Amino acid sequence: MSFFGFNTTLPRDRTAHAPHPRQAPGFSQQRDAFAGLSGNSNEKADDDGYDFEDTYDGLGDELDEGDDEFNDETFGGGNAAAPGKDFDFFGSTAKVANAINEEQLLYARGPKKPTQPAPPSYHQDHQPKAPSHAAATKPKPQPAPKHQVPTEIPELKPEMSLWATTSPEATPAKNLSAHAAVHYLHIENQLQDPPPAQPNFSQPAPATRKYKSLEEVEAEILAKKQAKLAAAQQPPQPQLPPPTQLNQQDGWPGRPVQGFPQHPQMQMQQQPLQQIELPFPPRGMPPPQQNQRPPQTDRTSEHPQRGPIPQPGPGGQLPFPQIPTNPQFQNNNIPFPMGMIPPQGPQGPQGPQPPFVGMPPIQPQIMQMTEEERVKFLEEESKRLKRNHKIAQLSRYNGLMTPSDKNFITRIQLQQLVSVNEDSFNEDFYYQVYMAIRARNNPQQPLDQFAQTYLGQQGARGGRARRQDNHLLRMQQQVQRAVAAAKARPKASQLVLEGSLGKISFSNVKTPKPLLSIKKQDSTGAVEPGQKPAHAFAGIDRRSILAAAEDIYRCLLDLDSHERKHPGPSLTGQQPDANTIQWFEARDALIAKLWRSLRIMEPFKDDPTALHPFIAILSVKKAKEAIPRVFRYIDLQQRITILTMITISLDQVDVIKDGRYAPDTLSLSNETKKKIEVFSQNVLPPLLSYVGDAGLDVITGLLGILIDRVNVLLLSQTQVGLAFLTMFTSRAEIIKQAGQADDQAVLKWTQTYDRLFEILEDHLLDIFPPHGAQVDDMYVWQFLASMAVVANMSQQQKMVSVVKDRVNENVQASKTLPQEMGQHKLANTNLFLRALGLDIDLLLS
Amino acid sequence: MLFFSFFKTLVDHEVTIELKNDLSIRGTLKSVDQFLNIKLDEIQVVDEVKYPHLSAVKNVFIRGSVVRYVHLPANAVDTTLLEDATRREAAAQANKAK
Numbered sequence: 019m020s021f022f023g024f025n026t027t028l029p030r031d032r033t034a035h036a037p038h039p040r041q042a043p044g045f046s047q048q049r050d051a052f053a054g055l056s057g058n059s060n061e062k063a064d065d066d067g068y069d070f071e072d073t074y075d076g077l078g079d080e081l082d083e084g085d086d087e088f089n090d091e092t093f094g095g096g097n098a099a100a101p102g103k104d105f106d107f108f109g110s111t112a113k114v115a116n117a118i119n120e121e122q123l124l125y126a127r128g129p130k131k132p133t134q135p136a137p138p139s140y141h142q143d144h145q146p147k148a149p150s151h152a153a154a155t156k157p158k159p160q161p162a163p164k165h166q167v168p169t170e171i172p173e174l175k176p177e178m179s180l181w182a183t184t185s186p187e188a189t190p191a192k193n194l195s196a197h198a199a200v201h202y203l204h205i206e207n208q209l210q211d212p213p214p215a216q217p218n219f220s221q222p223a224p225a226t227r228k229y230k231s232l233e234e235v236e237a238e239i240l241a242k243k244q245a246k247l248a249a250a251q252q253p254p255q256p257q258l259p260p261p262t263q264l265n266q267q268d269g270w271p272g273r274p275v276q277g278f279p280q281h282p283q284m285q286m287q288q289q290p291l292q293q294i295e296l297p298f299p300p301r302g303m304p305p306p307q308q309n310q311r312p313p314q315t316d317r318t319s320e321h322p323q324r325g326p327i328p329q330p331g332p333g334g335q336l337p338f339p340q341i342p343t344n345p346q347f348q349n350n351n352i353p354f355p356m357g358m359i360p361p362q363g364p365q366g367p368q369g370p371q372p373p374f375v376g377m378p379p380i381q382p383q384i385m386q387m388t389e390e391e392r393v394k395f396l397e398e399e400s401k402r403l404k405r406n407h408k409i410a411q412l413s414r415y416n417g418l419m420t421p422s423d424k425n426f427i428t429r430i431q432l433q434q435l436v437s438v439n440e441d442s443f444n445e446d447f448y449y450q451v452y453m454a455i456r457a458r459n460n461p462q463q464p465l466d467q468f469a470q471t472y473l474g475q476q477g478a479r480g481g482r483a484r485r486q487d488n489h490l491l492r493m494q495q496q497v498q499r500a501v502a503a504a505k506a507r508p509k510a511s512q513l514v515l516e517g518s519l520g521k522i523s524f525s526n527v528k529t530p531k532p533l534l535s536i537k538k539q540d541s542t543g544a545v546e547p548g549q550k551p552a553h554a555f556a557g558i559d560r561r562s563i564l565a566a567a568e569d570i571y572r573c574l575l576d577l578d579s580h581e582r583k584h585p586g587p588s589l590t591g592q593q594p595d596a597n598t599i600q601w602f603e604a605r606d607a608l609i610a611k612l613w614r615s616l617r618i619m620e621p622f623k624d625d626p627t628a629l630h631p632f633i634a635i636l637s638v639k640k641a642k643e644a645i646p647r648v649f650r651y652i653d654l655q656q657r658i659t660i661l662t663m664i665t666i667s668l669d670q671v672d673v674i675k676d677g678r679y680a681p682d683t684l685s686l687s688n689e690t691k692k693k694i695e696v697f698s699q700n701v702l703p704p705l706l707s708y709v710g711d712a713g714l715d716v717i718t719g720l721l722g723i724l725i726d727r728v729n730v731l732l733l734s735q736t737q738v739g740l741a742f743l744t745m746f747t748s749r750a751e752i753i754k755q756a757g758q759a760d761d762q763a764v765l766k767w768t769q770t771y772d773r774l775f776e777i778l779e780d781h782l783l784d785i786f787p788p789h790g791a792q793v794d795d796m797y798v799w800q801f802l803a804s805m806a807v808v809a810n811m812s813q814q815q816k817m818v819s820v821v822k823d824r825v826n827e828n829v830q831a832s833k834t835l836p837q838e839m840g841q842h843k844l845a846n847t848n849l850f851l852r853a854l855g856l857d858i859d860l861l862l863s
Numbered sequence: 864m865l866f867f868s869f870f871k872t873l874v875d876h877e878v879t880i881e882l883k884n885d886l887s888i889r890g891t892l893k894s895v896d897q898f899l900n901i902k903l904d905e906i907q908v909v910d911e912v913k914y915p916h917l918s919a920v921k922n923v924f925i926r927g928s929v930v931r932y933v934h935l936p937a938n939a940v941d942t943t944l945l946e947d948a949t950r951r952e953a954a955a956q957a958n959k960a961k
Contacts, residue, residue, distance in 0.1 A: 430897075445955075448948035449868040452941055571950055578947075643943070 086392015090247045092400055093240055108233070117407040246389070432497060563634050566617065567641040573612035574647050580608055609651050616648065618663055630667055632660075637672040639693070642700045649704040657708045658716070664705070665720050668742060669728045673697045677736030679788050694737055702741060709749050714759040718767045721746045721774065730777050734785045740801045747771065748804040771808050778805075779813075782820040799846040803853035814854055821850065829858065865952040869945065870895040870933075879909065879934035880925055886914060888923060899927030 111118070387395065419427075584601065613619075617631040635641045649657060668674055676690045686694075709717070724730065724742070733739030750767050753759050759767070778785075786798050802821060806814055828847045832840035848858040870892070879889040880901060887910065890903030902924050908917045 445864045446868045446871075447951050448865065448941075448944060449871045451944055451948075452872045455941070455944070568950070571947070572954065575947060575950055575954070640946070 082391075082395050083387035084391030085395025085398055086387045087390030087394040088397035089243060089389065089393030091393060092396045093243045111232075114403065114407045116410040117403050120406065120410065121403075432500065560638075563638055563641075566615070566631070566635045567638050567644070569615040570612065570635070570641065570644050570648065573608065573615045574644060574651075577605070577608045577612060577651055580605055612648065612651060613656060616660075618659060629670055630663070632663055633667045633670050636664070636701070639696050642693075642696050645701045646704050649708075657704075658712075661705055661708060662720065662723070664701070665724055665742070666727055668724065668739065669732060671697075671738070673738045674733060674736045677738055678732065679735070684788055697738055698741065702738075702745075706745055709745050712749065714750055714753045714763045714767055717746050717750045717753070718763065718770050721750075721770050725770065725773050725777070730774065731781055731784075734778055734781065734801075737797050740785060740797050743774070744797070744801045744804045747774075747801075747808050751804065751807050754808075775805070775809065775813055779816050779820070782817060783824065786824060794842075794846075796846045796849075799849045802850040806850060806853035818854065825851070864897065865948055866899060867895065867897050868948065870899065870901075873935065873939055876936050876939050878903075878936065880930055881932040881934065882925070883929050883931045886910075886917075888917075888925070890923070893922070896927075899930065901925040901927065901930065901933075 580601075617635065620631050622628075622630055629637075636645075645660075649660075652660075664671065673690070673694050677686065677694060679686065685691075721743075724733070724746075730739075730743075734743065750771070754764055754767070782802070785801065787795055802817065806817055809817060825847055828843050832843045834840075835843065844858050851858055851860075873892050874894060876892055877889065878892050879887055880903065881887045886908065888903060888906050888908055890906035893902040893904045895901050902922070904922045906917075906920060906923050908914045908920075911918055
């Protein structure tokens with residue numbers, strides 16, 4: 019037989035072996051449907067043995083005769099643009115080769131209809147063509163393989179064109195399955211006399227072949243359609259250039275088209291067969307057109323047959339669990355590239371078109387349709403094919419991911435989305451706030467309180483969100499709902515199997531597996547009034563201090579996040595709505611909680627050496643750092659309370675207790691230095707800002723308490739202590755000079771000051787850091803200056819006489835020191851001298 | 864998610880990633896994900912003499928699990944905020960554990 023071992027017996031010979039093997043080449047191979055039409059005289063001899071009625075499979079009966087309204091839209095009608103000469107039918111058809119091949123395969127597998135006498139229906143196309151039109155549609159040269167979309171290996175088939183050149187008379191028959199061959203040969207009888215002159219018929223590539231090429235047939239069909247349409251006076255319709263309509267030309271919807279006799283089907287293609295199955299709509303979901311097209315039922319009834327068909331695919335994959343059922347495919351309009359507009363136009367060859375009278379015995383159903391029906395039908399058909407094609411393309415990678423893979427990805431995406439919107443400040447706190455701060459800092463908005471930027475969130479977000487794309491918001495809402503639903507489901511974090519010795523705990527990215535599960539009490543709750551009174555804090559060990567400091571922060575964070583939910587200023591401005599009221603109530607509750615967490619109202623212990631809880635808490639760095647943030651929320655009365663508390667216990671505050679220079683040391687420990695720095699940076703400024711607004715009586719009172727209860731001498735030898743004293747005296751002087759206080763208050767203040775001066779006057783030298791200590795003694799000079807300003811003449815004289823040596827020393831030292839340091843020392847000293855009404859320049863000169 | 868959130872703010876900063884195989888890579892942080900996988904651009908291996916085969920590599924994707932340390936640019940870290948974020952994270956964890 020043949021070189022490749024294929025069955026090369028001619029179809030007509032094969033008909034002898036009665037049931038054609040289903041998988042044998044022939045049923046599904048690429049057939050040249052039109053080969054028989056080329057009027058090859060060699061064939062005529064063979065034709066006699068066949069009768070149309072015997073061989074016709076009756077499929078024509080099932081055609082839908084209606085829906086032709088859009089034929090011209092499909093095929094190009096009326097007065098559209100003139101066809102160019104650069105048609106690329108093959109190329110465009112190759113793009114839908116998938117769909118076509120599926121169709122073919124489907125047909126090949128489907129059960130053959132029992133041949134039955136039926137009016138032959140589908141060969142009106144095979145008309146003698148207009149020569150001029152054939153010339154217009156220059157057939158493309160041989161198949162450009164790049165057009166080929168690798169699809170499937172239906173069966174291994176010989177390349178028919180190989181034989182076509184060598185043995186022309188065998189070609190048509192060989193190209194067809196036995197059945198089809200018979201069929202076509204029969205038709206040939208009916209079309210026995212094609213127009214004698216077909217001068218342009220065999221164009222370059224198919225020159226050696228004796229049958230029509232696809233392009234020629236197409237051109238013929240088009241010409242015919244146009245003639246008809248012109249007669250029907252159809253209004254010109256928008257052009258839909260669908261190459262997929264090729265296989266409808268013969269009015270057989272489900273039939274595979276032998277569009278590409280040139281297809282190099284021999285080439286090995288990798289795709290398993292199953293994938294070809296996918297593009298079809300699922301069984302349970304017939305295409306929507308079905309309702310309008312009863313004849314289609316034949317097609318869809320074939321679908322169930324696909325299941326049991328043995329899958330010859332090399333991969334032997336499992337059948338896919340589900341066939342893609344995306345309904346959106348149903349409406350897909352696949353735009354085709356421009357180059358594919360079928361030839362049309364008024365100057366198209368319409369002249370010598372032989373009308374359909376040429377085939378009176380053939381009564382195709384499609385011919386019985388009205389023009390509109392046909393157009394509609396064909397359009398729907400083309401839509402379906404387009405859809406199939408699209409699905410085929412999309413489904414190429416179907417099944418790469420298992421459902422659980424998809425679930426996994428979806429979950430990750432959900433997590434991302436949720437972290438972005440829902441709990442953004444919990445899950446993504448750092449990023450969100452950091453970015454907010456940066457955004458805030460950029461447009462030169464000097465906000466000293468960084469945390470204030472937290473609060474700006476709400477407004478900024480709302481404004482942006484409103485302007486931003488709507489659908490994103492909607493999606494976020496959907497996701498939120500999904501997440502809420504997921505959360506509503508109780509999620510066990512542990513599983514205790516019956517009879518097992520331990521628990522199995524689950525983990526995920528967000529909540530790692532807890533190694534220990536310890537029930538922790540809410541220690542903030544412990545401070546609730548009445549529950550556990552002060553002695554809950556009995557031990558002032560470091561651990562409980564730290565825990566207490568954390569409580570403060572927890573309250574602060576709660577307040578911060580509550581602040582962010584600020585409903586915004588009410589629009590009317592007069593009557594706050596219920597939301598706002600509620601918000602303020604919640605805020606007050608939170609502030610009260612914060613206040614309690616400070617433990618400042620707890621009574622002093624009987625034991626005088628015991629630290630007050632607040633002062634104890636204040637000894638840790640983070641508590642000091644929390645003070646400015648606390649001050650932002652508490653009211654004036656509470657601020658006074660804090661200031662008073664600190665003032666009363668000043669000698670117990672760690673920075674004062676440890677802030678004195680030991681008798682024979684030149685410097686403080688590093689730890690203490692750091693503490694002092696932190697205290698000065700965090701605790702002093704809010705106190706200072708409060709004192710800056712306080713009245714003279716408050717200052718007097720505070721200074722009085724200080725003198726009464728605290729060892730001022732000791733205080734004066736520390737930086738922070740001096741800072742407090744400076745703070746009070748300078749503020750009092752400012753008030754006095756501004757004349758804001760009445761005489762009595764001033765008198766009281768002066769008395770208090772005198773008491774302070776009495777204590778300090780003999781120890782003024784002690785307030786300086788020890789000799790040689792490499793520290794900035796500016797705070798000392800500041801204090802002396804503030805004292806000097808308030809002091810009366812005699813007091814000033816005393817001060818000068820005590821400090822005189824120190825001043826001279828500084829002036830001398832500034833001459834030997836490097837320029838910068840010397841200037842600094844002089845400036846410090848000058849602070850004091852200026853307060854006395856002097857200037858350093860007098861000493862220098 | 865704290866670290867994820869934190870590293871996101873370091874995008875476009877120069878960081879040095881020290882891997883568990885002692886390789887140190889310095890580069891511009893381009894992206895980070897929840898597994899703390901890291902994408903670096905314009906990378907440079909710190910000990911280039913020892914790893915000449917990496918001298919031509921311009922960008923890398925580092926699986927989060929192989930990272931030992933990330934050296935941060937100090938000025939790009941808001942420590943106060945980071946403390947707060949840590950507290951929030953801890954509070955959230957505590958709530959979940961309950």
